[in-house]
Amino acid sequence: QSVLTQPPSASETPGQRVTISCSGSNSNIGSNYVCWYQLLPGTAPKLVIYRNNQRPSGVPDRFSGSKSGTSASLAISGLRSEDEADYYCSAWDDRLTGVVFGGGTKLTVL
Amino acid sequence: EVQLVESGGGLVQPGGSLRLSCAASGFTFSNYNMNWVRQAPGKGLQWVSYIISSSSNKFYADSVKGRFTISRDNTKKFLYLEMNSLRAEDTAVYYCARHSGGAGWAFDIWGQGTMVTVSS
Numbered sequence: 001q002s003v004l005t006q007p008p009s010a011s012e013t014p015g016q017r018v019t020i021s022c023s024g025s026n027s028n029i030g031s032n033y034v035c036w037y038q039l040l041p042g043t044a045p046k047l048v049i050y051r052n053n054q055r056p057s058g059v060p061d062r063f064s065g066s067k068s069g070t071s072a073s074l075a076i077s078g079l080r081s082e083d084e085a086d087y088y089c090s091a092w093d094d095r096l097t098g099v100v101f102g103g104g105t106k107l108t109v110l
Numbered sequence: 111e112v113q114l115v116e117s118g119g120g121l122v123q124p125g126g127s128l129r130l131s132c133a134a135s136g137f138t139f140s141n142y143n144m145n146w147v148r149q150a151p152g153k154g155l156q157w158v159s160y161i162i163s164s165s166s167n168k169f170y171a172d173s174v175k176g177r178f179t180i181s182r183d184n185t186k187k188f189l190y191l192e193m194n195s196l197r198a199e200d201t202a203v204y205y206c207a208r209h210s211g212g213a214g215w216a217f218d219i220w221g222q223g224t225m226v227t228v229s230s
Contacts, residue, residue, distance in 0.1 A: 033214030033215065033216070044220040045207075047210070047217060047218050051214050051216070088155050090155070090216075098160075099145070101155045101157065102154070104155070
């Protein structure tokens, strides 16, 4: 059971927009920054969003993040086949004194 | 090229010990806080431990507290994870990850991971 809650799966067709949600509590998302990671099979995790809505250098602007209260979301527009991956949200938890992750969302580009 | 390379994984019996290493290159290792994160087979990411750049502060996940010890050698540019009293549930790919300075708790550089299997 993950501290942050994500839907296990999401799917959309190429060119469309998909949103992945991440729900937490006051001790994590509600009081700390959220980041998102992309995991492709056999490769190291890649940071795609940090500080709620900032993109690291090299991440296309098709990726965007937002946060409201104790929830956050990752949106990917203009979907491409290479976006098919697992996505994880993460935040520091003040009560647990550690980093917590969501359970991950498997994105399928149909 | 900024790079992290883990090593030291393998098969170990329950109750055994293992020491993981992570070699850093391409950046000033001593300026960055570092972490270990793991992913069990078929499961999600789980943060394991954190160490500040000076080694003066460390955090651990409750599931490994008292059994795992994180350390670093800034002169050699290595991060370590000493794992004792290993359990089957510690079986996972272990990643070392660089803490992105000033960006909250975000990890901007990850290694490829090293597999640890705890089984008799």
